[in-house]
Amino acid sequence: MDKHWPQNPSHISTIRSSNGCWTCRLRRKKCDENHPVCDACSALHITCHHAQDKPEWMDGGVKQEEMAERLKREVKEKAAYRRRGERAVHTSVERASFSEATTGESIILPQRxxxxxxxxxxxxxxxxxxxxxxxxxxxxxxxxxxxxxxxxxxxxxxxxxxxxxxxxxxxxxxxxxxxxxxxxxxxxxxxxxxxxxxxxxxxxxxxxxxxxxxxxxxxxxxxxxxxxxxxxxxxxxxxxxxxxxxxxxxxxxxxxxxxxxxxxxxxxxxxxxxxxxxxxxxxxxxxxxNCQAHFNAAVALFRQLLDSPGAVEPAGPRSSYNVVISRLGLPSWTVPPQCVQIPTAEQSAFRFSSALLIFDDIVASTVFQERPRLYEYHRDLLGDIDGADPAIDLEAAVGCQNWALLQISEISVLDAWKQRCKRAGNLDVMELVRRATAIKDSLETQLTRFETDPVITPKVGSSLLDILTADHGQQSKTSASQSSLVTRVWAHAAHVYLFVVVSGWQPASVDVRYHVGRIVELLTRQISPPALLRTMVWPFCVAGCLAEPEQEDHFRGMVEALQPQSVFGTARKALEIMENVWRNRDPKDAASRDLATCFRSQGDLVLLV
Incomplete structure (x- = not known):
C-alpha cells in the first residue's frame, strides 16, 4: 500500500490540517500553507488545491472518496517522475541578503x-x-x-x-x-x-x-x-x-x-x-x-540594483533606473563626427533582463492572485512620462506593447484586492465594478485605436546600411506588423481576464465569447509564422480555458501544428492546463473557479512565457 496514504479509507473525513490546502486536509497530512503550492504537494508533484472556499467534493461522502482515489492515483503516477526527475543538487545558495529569495534551498536539476x-x-x-x-x-x-x-x-x-x-x-x-x-x-x-x-x-x-x-x-x-x-x-x-x-x-x-x-x-x-x-x-x-527561486532572486537583485544609486536620493524609479544605466559605464565607443554612442554590454543586458523580469512579474501575478512584486516600478518604467519614451520597451523584447501589459497588471491588482476583501468578509461589489470599469474603458479605448490605426512600418531608405541589411529591413517591417497583432491578442485576453475577475466563470457570456473568438481568429488566420504562438502562450491559455466545447479542437490543432513539440514546451503546458479545465466543466464548480486556479492546477509556479 502507498505509504503516503492512510490505510483506512473510512476515516477519510478526519482532517489533520485545518488551515492548509484541501489536498493535505483530504490526505490527513500536515500542511505548511505555502501558496500557491505547499511543500507537501510540491514534493509529491501532485495537484495542490488551495481554494479559499471549501470545494464541493469535500462532502464527507462519495465525492470526497472519489477525489481521494484520484489523488492516490496521482501520487502513484508521479512516483516514476520523482525517482527520475528529482536529482537534487543541495546547495546553500545564500542570495546576497535577498530577503525575498529562498536560502539554503535545494536546486532541482531538470527532468529529462x-x-x-x-x-x-x-x-x-x-x-x-x-x-x-x-x-x-x-x-x-x-x-x-x-x-x-x-x-x-x-x-x-x-x-x-x-x-x-x-x-x-x-x-x-x-x-x-x-x-x-x-x-x-x-x-x-x-x-x-x-x-x-x-x-x-x-x-x-x-x-x-x-x-x-x-x-x-x-x-x-x-x-x-x-x-x-x-x-x-x-x-x-x-x-x-x-x-x-x-x-x-x-x-x-x-x-x-x-x-x-x-x-x-x-x-x-x-x-x-x-x-x-x-x-x-x-x-x-x-x-x-526552480521557477519560484529564480524569480525571487531576480526580483531581489533588481530591487537592490535600483536601490543602489548612491548618496543622492533619486526622484523616483525612472531616475534610479537611469542612474544605474549611467553607472554601468560610459558608452563602449563613439563614432566621431555624429557622436553615435554604443551602449556597454552591461547596459544592454540590464535593459533586456529588466524587460523580461517585469514581463514575468506581470504573468506571475495572475497565477498568485497578488499584486505584481514590482508594481511600484511599472508606471514609471513602462509608461510615457512627460511624452518621453518609456525606460523599458516590452514590445522590443516580447512583442507586446507596454499599455496592454500595464492593463493586465492593473487587473491582477484588482483581483488581489478582491481576494483580500473576500477573505475579510467586506467585499464592496460597487467599488469592484467602479474600479473594473475604469480599466475596461481604458482597454477598450486603446484597443479600438490600435485596431483602426494603420501599423507604422519602418521607412525604406537608400543608405549604405539599408543596402547591406536589406533582409533585416524586411524583417523589421514584418516584426512591426506582427507585433501589432501580438498586442491585440494580449489586449483581448486582458478583457477576458477582467471579465472573470469581476463576473466569475461564465464561458457562455457574450463578451467572453467575442474576445475568445477574436483571439482564435488572430492566432489562426493572421499570425505568421505560427511559431510566434510561443510568444503569446499566456493569452492563448486564457482564451483556451474559457473556450466553448466546439472550439477545443482549434486550440489542440494550434499546438499540434507546432513541431517539433520539444521546442514548444510552454504551448504544450498551456494545452495541459486547458485540457484539465475541459475535463472538469461541471457548472457546479464554476462558482469557485478562476484563471489563477487553472494556472495553479499543474502544481509548481508555471510561467507561461
Missing amino acids: PPRDLASRTCDLLRSTTGTHNDEREPCPSRSTTRPQRGADRALTHEDRKSIAFGRSDTILIMFYLEHLLPFLFPFYRPSILQGGRAWVLEMMISSPVVRQAVLCQSSYFFSLARGTANVDIFWETVLTESRNAFGVLRQALQVIEDSGVAEHLHGAVRIMASIMQVQRFEIAVLSFS
Whole structure:
C-alpha cells in the first residue's frame, strides 16, 4: 500500500490540517500553507488545491472518496517522475541578503524530457544549422577569458579552467547567437547602429557566469537540432551544463553577499542576466521546480540594483533606473563626427533582463492572485512620462506593447484586492465594478485605436546600411506588423481576464465569447509564422480555458501544428492546463473557479512565457 496514504479509507473525513490546502486536509497530512503550492504537494508533484472556499467534493461522502482515489492515483503516477526527475543538487545558495529569495534551498536539476521528444530531430533548427562532431575538446591549460570586475573576478583559476572557452563552446555560442536567440526572442532586434546583439557575445566571452547560463540552453537545443541518437548521453551533458551554471551562479552570488550590490554593479547585472537565461532554459524543458527561486532572486537583485544609486536620493524609479544605466559605464565607443554612442554590454543586458523580469512579474501575478512584486516600478518604467519614451520597451523584447501589459497588471491588482476583501468578509461589489470599469474603458479605448490605426512600418531608405541589411529591413517591417497583432491578442485576453475577475466563470457570456473568438481568429488566420504562438502562450491559455466545447479542437490543432513539440514546451503546458479545465466543466464548480486556479492546477509556479 502507498505509504503516503492512510490505510483506512473510512476515516477519510478526519482532517489533520485545518488551515492548509484541501489536498493535505483530504490526505490527513500536515500542511505548511505555502501558496500557491505547499511543500507537501510540491514534493509529491501532485495537484495542490488551495481554494479559499471549501470545494464541493469535500462532502464527507462519495465525492470526497472519489477525489481521494484520484489523488492516490496521482501520487502513484508521479512516483516514476520523482525517482527520475528529482536529482537534487543541495546547495546553500545564500542570495546576497535577498530577503525575498529562498536560502539554503535545494536546486532541482531538470527532468529529462520524454524519449520520443528528446530524440526527435529538430527540423526547425536543423534547417539553418549544419552538424558537427560535438566531441568535447580538452580545456586549455589556462583560461582565455579576460580579467573581470566584481562577482566574476572572484572566480578562482581552477573555476575558470573548468569553463574555458574551447572550440565546442564556440560552436554552441554561435549557435545561440545565430539561431536560438532569434527563435526565443523573435521581436528582439536592436538597431545595429546601437550595437545590435553584440552585447550578448561580449557578455559570453567576458563573463563565465553569463556564458555558463547560455551554454545550458544552447547544448540542449543544439543536441535536438542534431537529432542526437544517444538520449542518455545527451541529457547527461545538459545536466552537467546545468550543474556548472548553478555552481558559477552560487559563487558569484556569494561575492555580492560579502560586499553588496553597490560594490559589484557590473557583476550583479551579469548575475541577473544569467538567472533569466537559466530560467528560460528550464522553462524550455518544462522544468518549473526552480521557477519560484529564480524569480525571487531576480526580483531581489533588481530591487537592490535600483536601490543602489548612491548618496543622492533619486526622484523616483525612472531616475534610479537611469542612474544605474549611467553607472554601468560610459558608452563602449563613439563614432566621431555624429557622436553615435554604443551602449556597454552591461547596459544592454540590464535593459533586456529588466524587460523580461517585469514581463514575468506581470504573468506571475495572475497565477498568485497578488499584486505584481514590482508594481511600484511599472508606471514609471513602462509608461510615457512627460511624452518621453518609456525606460523599458516590452514590445522590443516580447512583442507586446507596454499599455496592454500595464492593463493586465492593473487587473491582477484588482483581483488581489478582491481576494483580500473576500477573505475579510467586506467585499464592496460597487467599488469592484467602479474600479473594473475604469480599466475596461481604458482597454477598450486603446484597443479600438490600435485596431483602426494603420501599423507604422519602418521607412525604406537608400543608405549604405539599408543596402547591406536589406533582409533585416524586411524583417523589421514584418516584426512591426506582427507585433501589432501580438498586442491585440494580449489586449483581448486582458478583457477576458477582467471579465472573470469581476463576473466569475461564465464561458457562455457574450463578451467572453467575442474576445475568445477574436483571439482564435488572430492566432489562426493572421499570425505568421505560427511559431510566434510561443510568444503569446499566456493569452492563448486564457482564451483556451474559457473556450466553448466546439472550439477545443482549434486550440489542440494550434499546438499540434507546432513541431517539433520539444521546442514548444510552454504551448504544450498551456494545452495541459486547458485540457484539465475541459475535463472538469461541471457548472457546479464554476462558482469557485478562476484563471489563477487553472494556472495553479499543474502544481509548481508555471510561467507561461
